[in-house]
Amino acid sequence: xxxxEQNSGPLSVPEGAIASLNCTYSDRGSQSFFWYRQYSGKxxxxxxxxxxxxxxxxxxxTAQLNKASQYVSLLIRDSQPSDSATYLCAVNTGNQFYxxxxxxxxxxx
Amino acid sequence: NAGVTQTPKFQVLKTGQSMTxxxxxxxxxxxxxxxxxxxxxxxxxxxxSASEGTTDKGEVPNGYNVSRLNxxxxxxxxxxxxxxxxxxxxxxxxxxPDTQYFGPGTRLTVL
Numbered sequence: 544x545x546x547x548e549q550n551s552g553p554l555s556v557p558e559g560a561i562a563s564l565n566c567t568y569s570d571r572g573s574q575s576f577f578w579y580r581q582y583s584g585k586x587x588x589x590x591x592x593x594x595x596x597x598x599x600x601x602x603x604x605t606a607q608l609n610k611a612s613q614y615v616s617l618l619i620r621d622s623q624p625s626d627s628a629t630y631l632c633a634v635n636t637g638n639q640f641y642x643x644x645x646x647x648x649x650x651x652x
Numbered sequence: 653n654a655g656v657t658q659t660p661k662f663q664v665l666k667t668g669q670s671m672t673x674x675x676x677x678x679x680x681x682x683x684x685x686x687x688x689x690x691x692x693x694x695x696x697x698x699x700x701s702a703s704e705g706t707t708d709k710g711e712v713p714n715g716y717n718v719s720r721l722n723x724x725x726x727x728x729x730x731x732x733x734x735x736x737x738x739x740x741x742x743x744x745x746x747x748x749p750d751t752q753y754f755g756p757g758t759r760l761t762v763l
Contacts, residue, residue: 547694551692575749577749577752585756586742586754586755586756586757587695587742587754588754589750589752589753592749592750594749631694631695633695635749638683638700638702638708639697639700639710639711640685640695640697641697641711642687642694642695642696643694644692644693644694645694
């Protein structure tokens with residue numbers, strides 16, 4: 544069983560703050576790590592992926608990976624109300640993807 | 653949902669009925685996936701197809717069959733629906749790690 548764990552939240556942050564979302568995984572053979580955003584009633588959309596230890600930045604989003612600790616995180620800087628959604632973490636092993644249950648984020652204006 | 657379509661959007665079945673969920677993409681992506689999403693369970697992979705003519709089981713394949721009819725289409729069949737298959741089903745495509753798209757989903761209720 545390949546497990547991906549996320550804190551379900553809800554996580555609330557004020558507008559303009561940094562939101563920090565965390566994810567741990569159990570399979571050390573996992574190769575790539577992904578973050579998705581899912582608005583209520585909609586399908587997931589890919590935000591970022593990372594496969595090397597360290598940080599990867601894309602606009603207001605930064606993904607952080609620590610393979611030794613089996614930990615991946617997503618930071619959202621200057622959070623906006625439009626960032627309010629559920630954020631899904633996923634890991635990729637071979638051709639298969641394993642998802643966490645998601646963290647609900649609310650950005651308060 | 654750029655280029656990934658799913659039909660139907662909603663479906664209600666009685667236990668034991670069969671149905672096929674259709675997925676089509678116009679992006680020429682090789683890999684296609686079927687997921688189900690249940691409250692508190694996250695997305696779980698049912699089947700995937702790495703290329704036309706190949707299919708493989710995912711995490712929760714029991715009770716489902718798939719067909720990769722051609723590069724564009726990947727269908728999911730429930731031969732004898734059960735209430736435990738009540739879920740939202742998503743089709744997805746993959747063309748490299750930074751190019752993934754999900755369809756709009758099919759909400760299935762099995763009574």
